[in-house]
Structure formats: structure tokens, C-alpha cells
Amino acid sequence: MRAPGWTAMALLAGLGQGVAWADTPREAPTAMGAAGPVVTSAAPDSVAVSVYRDTDRGADAAMELSFLGGYALITETRVVDIPAGRSVLRFEGVAAGMLPESALVAGLPAGVREKNLDAALLSPHSLYGGAFGRPVTLRRIDPKTGATREEPAIIRSAPDGAAIVQTRAGFEIADCGPQKDQLVYDGLPQGLNARPTLSVAVDAPRAARARVSLSYLAWGFDWQAHYVLKLAPGARSAEMTAWVTLASSDSTSFPAAQTVVIGGRPNMETQRGAQVETPDLVMRCGIYPVRGGRPELVPVPPPPPVPVMAMPAPMMADIMVTATARKRVEPVTVRQEALGDLKLYRVPMPTTVAAHAQKQVALIAARPVKLQLLYKADVFGDTQLHPRVAVRLHNRKADGLGMALPAGKVSVWQPVRGATFPAGEGSMADKAQGEEIDVEVADGQKVTLQVRAAEPAPGRRDVRAELTNANPWPIRFEGRVPLFAGERIVTSSARLGRKNGLPLWVVTVPAHGRVQLRFAARAPS
Secondary structure: OOOOOEEEEEEOOOOOOOEEEEOOOOOOOOOOOOOOEEEEEEOEEEEEEEEEOOOOOOOOOOOOOOOOOOEEEEEEEEEEEEEEEEEEEEEEEOOOOOOHHHHHHOOOOOEEEEEEEEEOOHHHHHHHHHHHOEEEEEEEEEOOOHHHHHEEEEEEEOEEOOOOOEEOOOOOOOOOOOOEEEEEOOOOOOOOEEEEEEEEEEOOOOEEEEEEEEEEEEEEEEEEEEEEEEEOOOOOEEEEEEEEEEEEEOOOEEEEEEEEEEEOOOOOOOOOOOOOOOOOOEOOOOEEEEOOOOOOOOOOOEEEEEEOOOOOOOEEEHHHHHHHHOOOEOOEEEEEEOOOEEEEEOOOEEEEEEOEEEEEEEEEEEEEEEEEEEEEEEEOEEEEOOEEEEEEEEEHHHHHHOOOOOOOEEEEEEEEEOOEEEEEEEEEEEEEOOEEEEEEEEEEEOEEEEEEOOOOOOOOOEEEEEEEEEEOOEEEEEEEOOOOOOOOOEEEOOOOOOEEEEEEEEEOOOOOOOOEEEEEEEEOO
């Protein structure tokens, strides 16, 4: 096999979906026509990948691995030999989800005249479809003797359905008899590429070796943070760890990449380029071979029953490399940096951003943090409900934090008789240093809030709220008091605070106890 050659052999359905190189080398076609000699850069010398989150995905929503909505800024460095005059420079191995209009090429002897993403990838399906009406070689293998016979043929059907070819003897369907048939293609159809390729047309006043920087945006990437809190006895502190998971649905891998993830909400457009797809080549026997005449259609037998198969496994996450420090094994932790109003989290070592895969790295190594458990609900309407259990943290160094925290899910675990069990899961938005963090994780089944409202007069609401605690320990409760537009509280049985513009009922309910609140609200007359 000659890797630089362009002639390929593809096997039909039933014989495999692989694509192999044949022996006759051919010149690679140019995506821009006769634009001078072609210079191909097979791979970057170094690459950096910066992944931006999908801004339309909420902090409580998981990444949709089959359709990632985030972006990546990819910067590659390549060394290329540019000939004098007009030529075409091909960057192979770029991201399949590249937005070619975003590509910036720096370091060339002269400016870029034209850019084009050659997105039609080589596959059995595209190879067969591109060879319609072209001569091929029909290779037939007798399964009993192993003898091989070859004859010229012309493809006369589309890649979906029966593989109809025309030979000297007439029309036939390939791979539909006792022999095993293969098609050998004499050359690569125009526009097909083994890997996603960016082509640029350049004019150089003289030949030169250039160190070129290629930067572009590509969609099909995303990342998310996940926090784990293991409560200490008494629930006044916890051990906190956090992880960053980045994912790629692109078909290109970026080995040994300098990788960062970007936190915050950058202003990004949602328009995307077309994703490169490579459908399977599936051939069916629907025509018997006919020698010397028109093919005769025959009924297609029903397919065999589909075997029961296990559900496909999710994309595998890479095992994070760890570094041994003394006798402890510490996870590799990202380093936080500022990026304007955004935050940048850098993986401190080169890592592979693999195609169709996930990778995980520590955001926060295990550390003790102070926290508070409380119950939260809105004191409104005429209802009975269980307030939500919330975990409150303060993002400050005195409480064990004091860093910008990206949005993500929060899992809370609690000790029970020497074991640790999940207590609930919530989410939080991006939090800056110094902010208060409330994460609601579960319903408080042993705490009940009953609210009764009456309107004794127009424009007046009388509300009675009763809070019952069935736990054998006291609990702290915070209840927001929503008001209609223009309303104000005129009387209250307890002093109310204020938070985010609304009255707030803060109370401690003793074990197996209950407390009440009565207030009246009046609208402007």
C-alpha cells in the first residue's frame, strides 16, 4: 500500500465498511481548481484548544453528547514550504465542525486570497456515490476455491439500494450471488478527503519556509463542572471536590493539546456550519443478474429479525493522569486565570482532546468548606407544601473557597451509620468571589409549610402561615414573601427582613415544634 496515493478500494455491505488504499498512486485533486501547485500540511506541530460552554444549556442540564452546542477556539502551528507564485495550501486534520469564515491564517509570505473547508470526507458511502457512471474494477472471489477474477465495470446505481454495475455481459447486481464481490476504484472522486481539510489560495513573491499559525472556531464541543459535597457530622462543614468534564463530538482528535475551558457567558452567535456526516453504505439484493438484457426486478425478501443487543455504551471518558506527591495521589487540577470578564481554567499539562470522547480533570481538590443547611419556600397563595432543603456556602477564603466558580451540578452526600449516602442534587449558576451560594437539593419531607390567605376587603390580603418541624433537631427556615405590584405589608406578627427586594421570613423551628406568621398586605387605593 502506498499511503500518499489516492486510489482506494472499498468493500460493499456484507463484506465490511472499510476503505483501503490500492496500489496505483494518483495526484490529489485541488479544491480550488487549477490554482497552482498544492502544498499539503498533514498535521499541526502544536495545537491549543479553548472550549466554550453552550450558553443555551442551563446549569442543571446535562450535556447532550450526540449534539454538543458549545464551541472551541482552536489554534494550530504548522511549518510549511511555500513555493513562489500562486499555490494552494491544504491544512489537513482540522476540526470537522470548523466555521471556515472564522479561520485566520498568519505567518504566510503574502495574504490569503481564498479559503475553503473541504468537508466531503472519504467513506464507503461517499466513495461509491462519487463514482457513479465511472469505470471501476469488479473483483470476484469464489468462496469455495478462493480463486479471484477481475473484470471492468461501470457503476449505474446510487449508493442507497442495490449495487447495479454494467459489465461487458450486461447489467448485474454486485455481491448478490454465491461469489463475494468487491469494487476497486481507479482514483478518488473530486472533492473527497480522507480527513477534514482547509484549503487556502496564496500568492508568494518568493519561495520560503513559513511557520504558520491557523486559528478558527469549531462547534461540537462543550464542558461542564460538577461539585461534590460530603457533609461532616453536624452538617456545619463538608469536604468539597469539583471536576471539569469537557466533551467533543467532532471527528478530529487533537493530541497533546494545550487545553483550557472558558467560564462565563461570552457573546456568541448561534449560527453553525454543517456537520460532516459519513452515512453507512448499505446494499440490498433486489435484482437478479441478467446477462445481455435489462435487469429483472424481483421481490426483496424480508430482512432477518433484528437480534436483541445491549444498549450502546456511552462515550468513554479518559482516565485522568495523576501525579504522585510524597505518599498521596493528587489529581491534576486546572489553574484559574482571568480572561477579561471571563474566567479561564487551564489544564497544566498537554492532553489529548479525542474525537467523540470526554475528558475529566479536577477543578477543586478535596478541601474543607463551611456551610449551612436551611429550608426555603415562598410564603404565598393558599397551599400546603414541603420546603426545599438547601445548602448555603459563602464563596470566600475564610469559608474555604474564595475563587470564581463556574456553573454546574452539585451533589450532596451525608454520613449515615458509618456509610455515605446521596442526600440530593442541585445546581448553581456562575458565582464570583464573595458571593453567597444557595443550592436546593431535595424536598424536606419532615418539614411542612401551610399557607392560608383571605381577602376581607378589596385591596387587602390577610395571610396566615404555619411551619411544622417533625425532625428531632431544630431547623432554620427562610421564606420569601412575594407581593403583587404596588402591595406593601401593613401588619406582621414577626419582624420581616428583606432580600432581593422582597420581604423575608427568617425563623428557627425547634425540634418537633411549630411556628406561625400572620401578616396583612394592602394594595394602593
